[in-house]
Amino acid sequence: MRRAVYLSAIPVLAAAIFISTGAHAGVAEGKKAFEARKCASCHQVAGPAAEKTIKDQLSKKGPELWYSGSKFKAGFLEKWRADPRPIRPLAYNSVTERNTGGHPMLSGQEKADVAAYLMSLKSADVKPLGIQAADNPKGRIAFVRKHSCYGCHQVRTRGSLVGGFSGPSLAEASERLNPDWVYAYLSKPSVFKPVKMMPVYAGIINDAEMKGLAAYVGSLR
Missing domain, CATH: 1.10.760.10 (Cytochrome c-like domain)
Known part of the structure; x- marks a missing residue:
């Protein structure tokens, strides 16, 4: 009887391991894709903030992402990666040049993996206060x-x-x-x-x- 119970538990355990591994695989694969596409040449993904002077800021090509998992809502990055419309009206670090877009687009599993990786990047300085969005x-x-x-x-x-x-x-x-x-x-x-x-x-x-x-x-x- 015990042997039957143990055998019946194996598929459940295997499924749990598969689900757990799959959840983390997206993050690992997303990091690989992020690095392969050289996204870090424009976006900082390791905190803390690197810029100390105006010169430091002006040398940056794009916004930092090292706290993106704390900043963005779930689902946003994956959606935006498929249709990367400009969020800034002006080009990064410019006060005159229009932002014409042109951010690389991702699709399929790569899009989901990169989004999962970026959402894994969190800041301990963002506390879960539970502030609810409201037109107050x-x-x-x-x-x-x-x-x-x-x-x-x-x-x-x-x-x-x-x-x-x-x-x-x-x-x-x-x-x-x-x-x-x-x-x-x-x-x-x-x-x-x-x-x-x-x-x-x-x-x-x-x-x-x-x-x-x-x-x-x-x-x-």
Whole structure:
């Protein structure tokens, strides 16, 4: 009887091992594909932030990805890799040149594997606070009136894109950004982007307002 129980358990155990191994295989294969395509020549994937001076920042060709698993929502990277439309209206590190796109496109299993690898890259500075995306009055007032965030970031209103070009677009941020990361980025800017054009709000915006702003940004469509 025991022999029968043991034998019946083998397929279940084998399936569990296969599922577990398969889940990690995507990350490993994604890292190999990322390296083979020389993506790291434009994107930093090992933290902490490398830039210390303006010269350091200007030498970079693309945004850092070493905290992408904390920044992005599940599913976004795989979808974006298949149709890499520009998120920034202007070319990286430029204040005049339009972003014409041209980011390499991925498809099939490679797309899924690279997305899995990037989503495995997380920052311990992004705490799981459970901030829920919400169009809340406190966040809206901070974004629109108090700090005029749309002066640098595009948003969609009444079906049209409005706002500035110097920062990444926040239209469809609800599909892209984790509100907990938005809060961490606002509260600890030196961790994620020591050299940047965006104003530092840590110490200026109180914690409740910052969480409201993070929730609001996370709700933008």
